[in-house]
Amino acid sequence: xxxxxxxxxxxxxxxxxxxxxxxxxxxxxxxxxxxxxxxxxxxxxxxxxxxxxxxxxxxxxxxxxxxxxxxxxxxxxxxxxxxxxxxxxxxxxxxxxxxxxxxxxxxxxxxxxxxxxxxxxxxxxxxxxxxxxxxxxxxxxxxxxxxxxxxxxxxxxxxxxxxxxxxxxxxxxxxxxxxxxxxxxxxxxxxxxxxxxxxxxxxxxxxxxxxxxxxxxxxxxxxxxxxxxxxxxxxxxxxxxxxxxxxxxxxxxxxxxxxxxxxxxxxxxxxxxxxxxxxxxxxxxxxxxxxxxxxxxxxxxxxxxxxxxxxxxxxxxxxxxxxxxxxxxxxxxxxxxxxxxxxxxxxxxxxxxxxxxxxxxxxxxxxxxxxxxxxxxxxxxxxxxxxxxxxxxxxxxxxxxxxxxxxxxxxxxxxxxxxxxxxxxxxxxxxxxxxxxxxxxxxxxxxxxxxxxxxxxxxxxxxxxxxxxxxxxxxxxxxxxxxxxxxxxxxxxxxxxxxxxxxxxxxxxxxxxxxxxxxxxxxxxx
Numbered sequence: 001x002x003x004x005x006x007x008x009x010x011x012x013x014x015x016x017x018x019x020x021x022x023x024x025x026x027x028x029x030x031x032x033x034x035x036x037x038x039x040x041x042x043x044x045x046x047x048x049x050x051x052x053x054x055x056x057x058x059x060x061x062x063x064x065x066x067x068x069x070x071x072x073x074x075x076x077x078x079x080x081x082x083x084x085x086x087x088x089x090x091x092x093x094x095x096x097x098x099x100x101x102x103x104x105x106x107x108x109x110x111x112x113x114x115x116x117x118x119x120x121x122x123x124x125x126x127x128x129x130x131x132x133x134x135x136x137x138x139x140x141x142x143x144x145x146x147x148x149x150x151x152x153x154x155x156x157x158x159x160x161x162x163x164x165x166x167x168x169x170x171x172x173x174x175x176x177x178x179x180x181x182x183x184x185x186x187x188x189x190x191x192x193x194x195x196x197x198x199x200x201x202x203x204x205x206x207x208x209x210x211x212x213x214x215x216x217x218x219x220x221x222x223x224x225x226x227x228x229x230x231x232x233x234x235x236x237x238x239x240x241x242x243x244x245x246x247x248x249x250x251x252x253x254x255x256x257x258x259x260x261x262x263x264x265x266x267x268x269x270x271x272x273x274x275x276x277x278x279x280x281x282x283x284x285x286x287x288x289x290x291x292x293x294x295x296x297x298x299x300x301x302x303x304x305x306x307x308x309x310x311x312x313x314x315x316x317x318x319x320x321x322x323x324x325x326x327x328x329x330x331x332x333x334x335x336x337x338x339x340x341x342x343x344x345x346x347x348x349x350x351x352x353x354x355x356x357x358x359x360x361x362x363x364x365x366x367x368x369x370x371x372x373x374x375x376x377x378x379x380x381x382x383x384x385x386x387x388x389x390x391x392x393x394x395x396x397x398x399x400x401x402x403x404x405x406x407x408x409x410x411x412x413x414x415x416x417x418x419x420x421x422x423x424x425x426x427x428x429x430x431x432x433x434x435x436x437x438x439x440x441x442x443x444x445x446x447x448x449x450x451x452x453x454x455x456x457x458x459x460x461x462x463x464x465x466x467x468x469x470x471x472x473x474x475x476x477x478x479x480x481x482x483x484x485x486x487x488x489x490x491x492x493x494x495x496x497x498x499x500x501x502x503x504x505x506x507x508x509x510x511x512x513x514x515x516x517x518x519x520x521x522x523x524x525x526x
Contacts, residue, residue: 009258009274011160013111014095014102018161019057021200022047030161033064033102034095037086040201048165050138051382055192055367056169059298062207063225063247068094069208074351080205081354101227104164105258105274109231112167112248116232117255117280130281132158132256135166137173137369137377139267156277159265163256163276171249176374182286184251185241189369190299190310191319193326193342196363196384197353206348206362209297213343217292218243226250237288246296253284297343300326308340313370316442319383320449323456324405326366327387328398349392361388361460386453388460396464404455404474407521408448411482412441414513419486422506423493433493440489444481451477475521479514486510 011018017030021043028047031039046054068090071077080086104111107119121129133139133156158166172192174184183189195206223242233253241249261275287294293308295301301308302325311325319326325339329349348362368381391397416437423433455474459467490503 008107009105009160010103011105011164011274012099012103013164014099016160018164020047021045033061034091036061036200037065037091037204038088040086040204041084041199043200044198045196045200045203050136050165051365051367051380052137052169052173052369053165055194055365056172057165058194058203058207059172059192059247060168061204063244064094065204065208066247067225067227067244071208071210074210074354077205077208077210077351078354080208084201086201086204098227101231104160104167104256106231110255111164112170112226112250113255114231114233114250114253114280114284117253119255119257121257121278121280125280128280129257129278131156132163132166132276132279134177134279134281135163135169136267137380156266157261157263157272157275158267158277159270159272159275160258161270162265162267167256170252170254171247173369174251175369175371175377180283181375182251182283185246185249185287185294186296186299186310188310188312188371188373190296190312191322191326191366191368191381192298193300193345194298194365194367195344195348196365202353206353207298207344209344209347213297213347214243215246215295215297215343217241217294218246233284235283236285238285239288239291241287241294246294250284251286253280253282255280295340295343300342301340303336303338311339313368313379313381315370315378316438318445318449319366319368319381320385320452321405321445323385323452324398324402327364327385328391328401329393329395331395331398331402333395345392352389359389361386361457362392363387386457388457390460391456396467397459400459400467400471401456403521404452404471404478407475407517408445408478410517411478411514412444414517415444415482415486415510416441418506418510418513419489422502422509423490436489436492440485443488444485447481447485448478451481472522475518479518482514483507483511 013032014034015032017032019032019036020028020030021036022028022045023042024044046057048054065086068087069076069080071080100106101109102111103109104113106115108115139156171184172186173189175189176183195203197203197206219240219242221240223244225242225244226248229245233250235253256276257278258274258276261272261277264271265275300311302311311322313319325341327341327345329341330337330339352359364385364387366383366385370378370381372378419437419440451474455470458470462470487507490506493499493503
């Protein structure tokens, strides 16, 4: 344990409490990795103000469990689910063998750091040091766009807990960070889809995968997660990566510099005895572009010009609009596949929770980070979805949902086109009208979020023969929402004679255009 009386600091993530867990009654408790796995059934999930830390901690725990359980057949997973606990002997044996690899302040084998870098930098290297704030996007980070908290970067001081939480985000969320700093194995951070459940046990158990659902491009020469690889990181391209290695990928060559500090942690407010202000922070490993497509099992993909690319957040686009790509099987009667949902969902759809229990729906949490594909960070995204079990492997439901989203997109384009025609132009009001158009479109999609959820749940409750009226009702809702959004925007452009005339003409044109779209949708469904 980190202690002010010790000459050297130690903070081992296997035993030290650093993961905040939430109980069913809303209370929280902080545990280390071992205790979290042994008591996973007692908690509803991981808690942190940053969803990036929640997702990253989930992936680290998944890597440890995958190593311990290593299921090869469905029967192995079924045994895990029936026991309703992770294997105690396996967890203890793992800890006995690898505990020393989880100390973030180890002199020679620091967790997720390069042991050949000095733990106490020389004064001559002071100009090369980075602020500890570089580990988190919510604090001031040099020239990067700050997330929500501003300050002087070298005034930041993290306690060991916050330093550990920042470290674990590197494999999943490290993006380009300036000259020579490339992103981690999944490139620009994608949308990560985390299985949920009634407890943390169910969430993690749903994340332990059989071989058929692991990345096809993983190395066959043996996996090297952090606890088995050499404790140093070099700036280099790698051509072979194992699955567990991908979950603990060393995208940065770094070293924390612990020191005795007074005051409080600037991230969580806890009092300090030992803390971290600076670190060495350089480019680490990156997977060569010459290697085969890497399909992370918790990431969805769509077809790009040069092959599949991860589905990532887009400015102004709510995550629910990616529902089809994130959660649905691609219809088998379609010649060209354009989206691939996460392979972890394929396993859930194929086997469920392995106990034979009829679960009406599955919970998923989607976490991502929106950037400019370079160094700027704009926002994180965090959304939960309740997906009916019945639609996970249902071609007909997939076609209905994809058509529904496509129809809403066409109506969105139509109201934008009509608004631009009547209220566009290069006048002094043109910029204001452009903003009104964007607000109109945002309002359109915002209003549709709740009806879309009802539409999904309704499809999950009905048979194929009963679904046409549900899709028809959705189309009616979309058209009515489009008309209302257009009218609301048009009423704000002004009330002089010219604008009144354009409003009337624009509304008539909008109604006519949406009616045509509605008829085409009905014909296509029939």
